[in-house]
Amino acid sequence: MPEPILKISKLSAHYGDFQALYGVDMEVAEGEVLAIIGANGAGKTTLLRSLSGLMSNEAGQITYRGQAIGALRADQVAALGIALVPEGRQLFPSLTVEENLMIGGRVNRAGPWNLHKVYDLFPILQERRGQASTSLSGGQQQMVAIGRALMSNPDLILFDEISLGLAPIIIKDIYAALPGIVGGGMSAVIVEQDITKALSVSSRVYCLQEGRVSLEGGSATVSREEISRAYFGIA
Amino acid sequence: MEWLNAVVQGTLLGGLYALFAAGLSLIFGVMRLVNIAHGDLIVMAAYLGLTATVVLGIHPLVALIVVIPAMAGIGYVLQRGILNRTLGDDLLPPLLVTFGLSVIIQNALLEGYTADPQKMNAGALETASLSVGGLSLGILPVLTFAVAVAVIAGLQWMFYHTALGRAFRAVSDNQDIAQLMGLNKRHIFGLAMALALAVTAIAGIFLGIRTSFDPSIGGGRLIFGFEAVIIGGLGNLWGTLAGGVILGVAQTVGAKIDPGWQVLSGHIAFLLILAVRPQGLFPRVSG
Numbered sequence: 001m002p003e004p005i006l007k008i009s010k011l012s013a014h015y016g017d018f019q020a021l022y023g024v025d026m027e028v029a030e031g032e033v034l035a036i037i038g039a040n041g042a043g044k045t046t047l048l049r050s051l052s053g054l055m056s057n058e059a060g061q062i063t064y065r066g067q068a069i070g071a072l073r074a075d076q077v078a079a080l081g082i083a084l085v086p087e088g089r090q091l092f093p094s095l096t097v098e099e100n101l102m103i104g105g106r107v108n109r110a111g112p113w114n115l116h117k118v119y120d121l122f123p124i125l126q127e128r129r130g131q132a133s134t135s136l137s138g139g140q141q142q143m144v145a146i147g148r149a150l151m152s153n154p155d156l157i158l159f160d161e162i163s164l165g166l167a168p169i170i171i172k173d174i175y176a177a178l179p180g181i182v183g184g185g186m187s188a189v190i191v192e193q194d195i196t197k198a199l200s201v202s203s204r205v206y207c208l209q210e211g212r213v214s215l216e217g218g219s220a221t222v223s224r225e226e227i228s229r230a231y232f233g234i235a
Numbered sequence: 236m237e238w239l240n241a242v243v244q245g246t247l248l249g250g251l252y253a254l255f256a257a258g259l260s261l262i263f264g265v266m267r268l269v270n271i272a273h274g275d276l277i278v279m280a281a282y283l284g285l286t287a288t289v290v291l292g293i294h295p296l297v298a299l300i301v302v303i304p305a306m307a308g309i310g311y312v313l314q315r316g317i318l319n320r321t322l323g324d325d326l327l328p329p330l331l332v333t334f335g336l337s338v339i340i341q342n343a344l345l346e347g348y349t350a351d352p353q354k355m356n357a358g359a360l361e362t363a364s365l366s367v368g369g370l371s372l373g374i375l376p377v378l379t380f381a382v383a384v385a386v387i388a389g390l391q392w393m394f395y396h397t398a399l400g401r402a403f404r405a406v407s408d409n410q411d412i413a414q415l416m417g418l419n420k421r422h423i424f425g426l427a428m429a430l431a432l433a434v435t436a437i438a439g440i441f442l443g444i445r446t447s448f449d450p451s452i453g454g455g456r457l458i459f460g461f462e463a464v465i466i467g468g469l470g471n472l473w474g475t476l477a478g479g480v481i482l483g484v485a486q487t488v489g490a491k492i493d494p495g496w497q498v499l500s501g502h503i504a505f506l507l508i509l510a511v512r513p514q515g516l517f518p519r520v521s522g
Binding site (some may be wrong): 054073074075078079083085093094099102103104148 | 398417
């Protein structure tokens with residue numbers, strides 16, 4: 001495996017008294033697309049929030065390009081080149097489509113992504129650029145959320161449930177755009193409940209169950225039985 | 236004609252109230268912070284202006300060149316040093332801390348400047364007037380109103396046409412997600428408070444030219460500012476100007492009925508609007 005861009009060691013996280021992650025170990029290689037699957041409440045979103053600096057971590061270490069980032073704020077993590085496409089899109093309602101994209105570019109890292117490139121990827125957004133972001137359909141909002149993350153020219157992009165709540169045809173379009181996004185050498189972590197979709201675009205997969213890694217393997221080589229066992233905890 | 240005069244004078248007075256209120260509206264809009272010390276900060280700006288005019292021998296309006304950056308700097312340091320630590324889901328800590336700040340500012344001004352009323356001397360500007368359609372309009376109230384309109388138009392332009400304005404709106408919408416965009420919310424809040432206190436500096440100078448002031452009057456200015464903000468609709472800058480005008484007109488019309496009714500009639504207008512439209516006349520539309 002190439003040198004990891006991201007290394008997570010024995011990571012634990014809590015919401016008050018509730019422990020959401022128990023000593024998670026994980027690695028993401030340079031240019032790799034990694035899938036993280038798991039049922040609701042498995043800790044997938046908590047893991048991404050921890051990686052992006054939105055949650056403080058009580059124990060464990062997160063290392064990005066050799067630098068410990070577990071104690072950094074989200075804006076500092078973003079400046080290092082990690083972008084999150086959050087669950088539920090979470091666009092800024094008082095900003096237009098184009099303003100949402102432009103604010104993603106505040107990080108101002110050098111790279112190929114800019115407004116024109118995002119509009120090339122999602123042409124519908126150019127037509128809607130002056131509209132309030134909340135007036136778009138769910139799929140278009142997801143395109144804005146992805147474009148907003150790309151505008152920071154990240155080296156590692158984290159997708160949290162990008163298909164959640166979207167019509168199948170829209171999910172197909174979004175996933176069809178993924179190779180164009182990660183094809184330039186960008187690493188990606190895709191958190192999904194749609195196992196088939198997640199496996200189809202990733203090279204490796206981790207399954208989380210109740211805050212613990214229950215499976216790690218190649219996306220093309222793990223069997224349905226192994227996934228079922230890891231996903232549902234069925235022996 | 237006397238009633239028309241009362242309405243016009245009230246409208247111009249509303250410009251001063253809008254200046255009192257614009258800073259409150261801005262920081263509430265960006266960070267949901269209710270600043271109890273706002274009135275005292277206006278009075279502090281008036282004292283800074285007074286000091287600048289005495290020490291440097293300059294006109295009060297020229298003193299703005301000194302007072303605006305000074306207040307902006309104080310605002311940034313205050314926000315980064317103290318107020319950011321109080322912000323969170325609970326509205327009570329910032330209320331208590333800014334209340335404490337209000338007491339501290341009042342006492343510090345008392346210690347530094349005594350309780351004697353002070354006033355800034357703006358020379359002929361204070362008495363100059365122009366005649367419009369049979370009405371005599373003071374140049375100072377007209378200038379105050381024009382400055383209030385310019386300040387609010389400027390803030391509105393900044394909010395909707397600059398990167399800083401986008402950052403203010405993004406942080407206001409969702410602080411966590413704004414952080415993901417590389418925005419340091421503590422710095423953005425500091426800039427918002429700096430801008431709010433820069434506006435407060437303008438309000439303080441016009442207050443100090445228009446009327447006498449002493450360390451204890453901050454509370455009254457805070458109430459007028461609050462009333463203008465709430466009448467206009469929380470977080471809406473043009474609404475704040477409208478709120479200031481409504482408050483000013485209510486006061487001057489009340490004073491026309493009976494001089495003792497001036498302040499009371501403003502409060503009654505505020506209560507009536509609050510009862511009919513609790514969200515204000517022009518609430519900010521979001522979501």
